[in-house]
Amino acid sequence: MRSGSSLLLAALVLCLATGCTKVTSQKTEKPAIVITDFRGKSLQLNSPPTRIVCLIESVLSGLYMLGAEQRVIGVSSNVYQEPVLPYYAALDQRIAQRRLPAPGNWDWVSIENVIALQPDLVIIWAGQTETITALEERGIPVFGIFLKNFDDVYREIHLLGELTGEVPRSREIVAYTQHDVDLVRQRIASIPRNKWPQAYFMWAQGSLETSGRPSTVDDLFSLAGADNVCGSIRQEHAVVNLEQVLSWNPALIVMWDNATANPEKIMSDPQWQNIAAVRTQRVYELPDVFLCDLWTLKFSYAIKLMAKWAHPDLFSDMDPAKEKARMFQFLYQKGLTDGTSSLK
Numbered sequence: 001m002r003s004g005s006s007l008l009l010a011a012l013v014l015c016l017a018t019g020c021t022k023v024t025s026q027k028t029e030k031p032a033i034v035i036t037d038f039r040g041k042s043l044q045l046n047s048p049p050t051r052i053v054c055l056i057e058s059v060l061s062g063l064y065m066l067g068a069e070q071r072v073i074g075v076s077s078n079v080y081q082e083p084v085l086p087y088y089a090a091l092d093q094r095i096a097q098r099r100l101p102a103p104g105n106w107d108w109v110s111i112e113n114v115i116a117l118q119p120d121l122v123i124i125w126a127g128q129t130e131t132i133t134a135l136e137e138r139g140i141p142v143f144g145i146f147l148k149n150f151d152d153v154y155r156e157i158h159l160l161g162e163l164t165g166e167v168p169r170s171r172e173i174v175a176y177t178q179h180d181v182d183l184v185r186q187r188i189a190s191i192p193r194n195k196w197p198q199a200y201f202m203w204a205q206g207s208l209e210t211s212g213r214p215s216t217v218d219d220l221f222s223l224a225g226a227d228n229v230c231g232s233i234r235q236e237h238a239v240v241n242l243e244q245v246l247s248w249n250p251a252l253i254v255m256w257d258n259a260t261a262n263p264e265k266i267m268s269d270p271q272w273q274n275i276a277a278v279r280t281q282r283v284y285e286l287p288d289v290f291l292c293d294l295w296t297l298k299f300s301y302a303i304k305l306m307a308k309w310a311h312p313d314l315f316s317d318m319d320p321a322k323e324k325a326r327m328f329q330f331l332y333q334k335g336l337t338d339g340t341s342s343l344k
Contacts, residue, residue, distance in 0.1 A: 035159050038146040039126045045141060048165040049121035053114055055104050057084060058295040059123050059145060062157055064091055065173050065297065065331045068164040074117045077102040083257070083288040091332060104131075111135065121163070147295050148236060150219045154178075157297065173297055176330055180300040181223055184307045187314055188225035197310050199226035200250035200277070203237070204258040207266065208245070212238045216294040224306035226252060242271060252310060253277040255285040257292070284309045291324065301327050 031044040053074035054060045060079060063069055069092055079088050079095060080102055089096035103113035109131045114122060115138060122135055126144035135142050143163065147153055154174050161170025188196075201217045203209040211217035212233030221228045229248035230238060253275070255263065263283040272278045284305075286292045292302040304323055308315040328334065 033162060035143075035162055037126070037142075037144045037159070038152070038156075039132075039144040041142075041144060043141055043143060043163075045121070045163070048163060049119075049141075051118060051120045052123065053103065053117055053119040053121070054123045055109060056106065056123055056125060056145060058293050059156070059160070060088075061290075061293065061296045061298075062160050063164070064088075065157075066160060066164055066166040066169050067333070068160070068166055071164060072100070073119065074101045074103055074114065076105040078105050084290045087290045091334060115140070147216065149214050149216060150181075150223075150294075150299055153216075153295060153297065153299065173331055177297040177300045181303060184223060184225075184303055188307065188311065191225060191311065191314070193227070196225050196227045197251040197282075198229050198248065199252040199254060199310065200229050200245060200248065202253060202255045202258075202266075204256045204260075206239075207261070207269075207272075208240050208242065210238055210240055211236055216299065220294060220299065220302055220306055224303050224310050226306065226310040245272075246275065249276050251276045251280070251282060253283040254306060254309065255283070257286055257288045282309070297331060298327065 031046050033043075033045040033048065035043050037043055048071075050071050051073050052063070052068075052071045054063060054072055055074075055076045057076045057078045060072065060075055063072060075095070079085065079100075080098065085095075092100075094100045101113065101117060103110045103117065106125055106128070109124070109128065111131065111134050114135065119140060121141050121143060123143045123145065124131060124135075126132075126146040128144075132142050132144060143159075145156060147156065154177075157170050157174050158167075161167045199221050201210050201221070203211070210230050210233075211228070212230045212235045213228065215236040218228045218231060229245075229250050230240065233240075253263075253266065255261070255266070263285055266272055266283050267278050267281060277283055286302060286305065290298075292298060292305070294302060301323060304315075304318060305320060308318050308320070
């Protein structure tokens with residue numbers, strides 16, 4: 001008994017001397033991914049999501065640019081509509097064969113169908129607050145997005161890169177776009193701002209629906225060397241009257257892709273005959289939304305087109321077809337044809 005007690009006492013002394021104490025608390029591991037979305041909401045994930053439901057078509061485009069499309073298990077219903085469907089069908093056989101479910105879009109969402117997909121992340125517009133609340137109450141992480149300018153587009157791509165573990169690629173495609181924008185900026189730097197043409201933007205919803213400031217449209221104009229005649233209107237989407245447009249007398253009119261109107265229709269409308277852009281036949285229409293989506297990095301292509309329309313002599317060497325092919329090749333790694341920039 002004495003020897004046993006001695007051994008026990010010696011072990012206790014040794015334990016105290018070496019700091020051998022019982023651990024009573026577990027160390028909490030930090031989440032691998034911590035980001036703040038466009039709502040200001042902190043999103044914490046232990047690993048990159050592998051089951052993403054993306055209910056914003058323009059964000060889906062960014063996921064394909066990042067090479068993260070195989071993580072997507074649900075898409076916006078807009079993906080299955082013209083004019084974007086042929087592009088996505090070419091990028092992904094699951095869409096070509098209509099195998100990717102589409103449980104909603106910017107206007108409506110089937111909560112039940114989203115839940116059935118068992119996502120570990122849902123990407124949705126930040127303004128869809130009721131849907132976001134319903135999903136978060138069920139424990140589904142939500143990444144809310146709101147874009148008001150091109151800097152927000154850059155931020156979105158960087159955040160998507162962090163979420164998907166594709167940070168190097170996100171930096172690469174943002175740098176590519178910024179370089180393209182800089183090429184245009186360097187050229188128009190030689191033109192005083194008071195020599196920039198006054199420009200008016202026309203959304204497809206109607207000839208009097210336009211954009212003020214701040215907005216991606218205003219960014220488009222300023223980066224291409226044109227002044228937005230609606231710049232004093234502090235609204236992203238504004239409705240004006242014809243008298244205002246006549247008083248602004250824009251030298252350039254740019255239309256969003258429109259299935260019911262085109263430049264010829266505007267220029268033949270008697271109500272628009274006295275506007276400078278109509279008199280000089282400087283009314284242009286952007287190509288379809290997939291090519292010139294102002295909520296994706298493809299906005300650089302729209303800037304190039306706009307710069308060519310605003311300053312035709314300065315950008316006479318810019319080949320839109322070559323620029324489009326180059327953009328597709330780099331951003332999607334699946335090009336129409338290989339090409340190098342026609343801008344130097």
